[in-house]
Amino acid sequence: MKIPSPSIPRISLYYRVLLSLKDKDIISSQELSELTGCSAAQVRKDLAYFGQFGRPGSGYNVEVLKTELKNILGIDKDWDVALIGAGNLGSALLAYKGFRGQGFNIKYVFDNDRKKIGKLKQGIKVRDILELKKATKQIGINLAVVAVPQEAAQEVIDELVLSGIKAILNFAPIRPRVSEDIKVLNIDLSTELERLSYFLQRRKV
Amino acid sequence: MKIPSPSIPRISLYYRVLLSLKDKDIISSQELSELTGCSAAQVRKDLAYFGQFGRPGSGYNVEVLKTELKNILGIDKDWDVALIGAGNLGSALLAYKGFRGQGFNIKYVFDNDRKKIGKLKQGIKVRDILELKKATKQIGINLAVVAVPQEAAQEVIDELVLSGIKAILNFAPIRPRVSEDIKVLNIDLSTELERLSYFLQRRKV
DNA sequence: TAGATTGTTAATCGATTAACAATC
DNA sequence: TAGATTGTTAATCGATTAACAATC
Structure with missing residues (x-):
């Protein structure tokens, strides 16, 4: 059905x-x-x-x-998650307790910033984004959260797909192009604010 | 139409x-x-x-x-925004440059944490959440972003509505009850992850 | 004039709601 | 048996797509 x-x-x-x-x-x-x-x-x-x-x-x-x-929902078991981008938003997501509580365990964190690579964030080592392909293939993660700047997003997502990731939660304000068999959900803060702006604007007329 | x-x-x-x-x-x-x-x-x-x-x-x-x-969309002019909650997520949103670039200016930040109140975050003073009513009435803000823990969310939103706020972007994982004339958009990370989990689960069968 | 593309109407598709027989 | 509530079918509603006359 x-x-x-x-x-x-x-x-x-x-x-x-x-x-x-x-x-x-x-x-x-x-x-x-x-x-x-x-x-x-x-x-x-x-x-x-x-x-x-x-x-x-x-x-x-x-x-x-x-x-x-x-x-x-498929949450009878836990899911391992890769987080790409350890900036402000990525760090906030990493610290968010809701994920782990719901069975989504951020197990890998990647960034391209030399200053962050190798450091620990919330007890998880930040890896070089160049290791991405190797890492996800090795460990069979198929769920990723993308919290990188707009400019980097499509490239990162292409890389994720090559690495075998099948489902992506994307916070970058783009509509990434991916093949048919990959599921991307976009969380676009600007669009949400614009929907509210539209509502407020209309209200007055 | x-x-x-x-x-x-x-x-x-x-x-x-x-x-x-x-x-x-x-x-x-x-x-x-x-x-x-x-x-x-x-x-x-x-x-x-x-x-x-x-x-x-x-x-x-x-x-x-x-x-x-x-x-x-009503973005020919800027909108002033109040941010409630200066924790991890709230701080990330505050630091996010996309908002300001799109004409959404976070002008007020509220929190209930004594340690944060009075301090500056991204150049904006964190106010006591108890001042909320006074502040929004005074300044005529009608757009708010809620980034507080689940337990506090409904109460904060009730307070916002009393303060004259008409549109809310809510990151807490609840479906707040509000009156008809208030627009709330919910961004619920757990639900999004569960949608992806459902997709991954199904894929295999 | 010929070619291109809009704006709009009608047809289709998909999701929600209403209603009720079947079941406990 | 009487009352309550499910699961499902049919009706309705709303959004998307197709088609094309009007327009440049």
Whole structure:
């Protein structure tokens, strides 16, 4: 079956909400609706894409659902992550506890700055970006976070792809060109601010 | 007319691409398509929502289009921004040159950490978050970036709304509850990583 | 005039919502 | 059995694409 792409971030949201529940064994789509802001029909539909997890008349078993959603999202196991760019943003991401807590372990950090290479950041050695290819091939990492300046981004991403990386979270304000089988998600702060600017501007008219 | 919401980030993308053009007076929807990855029909449609900027037979005048898109996005003028949270992420955002370059000036920084309050960060004084209400009312800022820990986020956002803020870029991993007339965009790193995890997981099956 | 490309209408596609039979 | 809620089908809504007359 073809799953609508907006379902996946919603699955992630449902999972988050389930984690925050205390002393609740069963939850209905209606309750999940109230906790997430998604409609109850949408909750049921999203879940039904992946299986029959509920029990008509009562609802969903919270523990079962947590486990199922974890499996769907592929976070039943940990992922090793490579971080490219140890500047301000990269360092902030490295220090962010949310990642490790969610099972995403930044295991390798690369930079091209001689001053940073070889130093430790958050207990992880900063490697020369030239080692990139060797390193990822060796260790089989397939998830990378790119936090380098705009000018370097496409080149770094090309290199990552050559190194066997399959999924990239990109913070540089470009839409990198990659082959079909690579998944890139772009987080573009300027675009987000411009969306807010558009909203504020419109509001007045 | 009702404008599809995905159009706005695309407008932002078109604008970005136009900025990068050198020595080009006229551009066709076909060329913009190649540069952005959006279809030519979509480029024309997005632009047509806002006016008739092109010239049949030739294309769009680059300078004219730049100006028009700036107006649409509301970035023909600068915006003052308040940053809440001067931790790792907040500091990285503060140091990020892209914002200022795009006309988003972080003018106020707030934190609740006694150790940070009163100190300068990137030349900007860190204020006590308790001053928030007073400060935003006084100065008429209506755009804020929230980079505080999850536990503090909803409270901070409530406070921002009371202070008259109308648009919020939120980095905390919650879906804050706000009234209808407030626009919140959430940047949720865990969800993005989970989308990538889902992709990687699926790929194998 | 011939060629090119816009702006717009109609057709298609995809996602969300509504409704309800099946189930507990 | 009566009440509640799922899973699923059909209806609706919204966004994208295709096609082409109008325009330069």
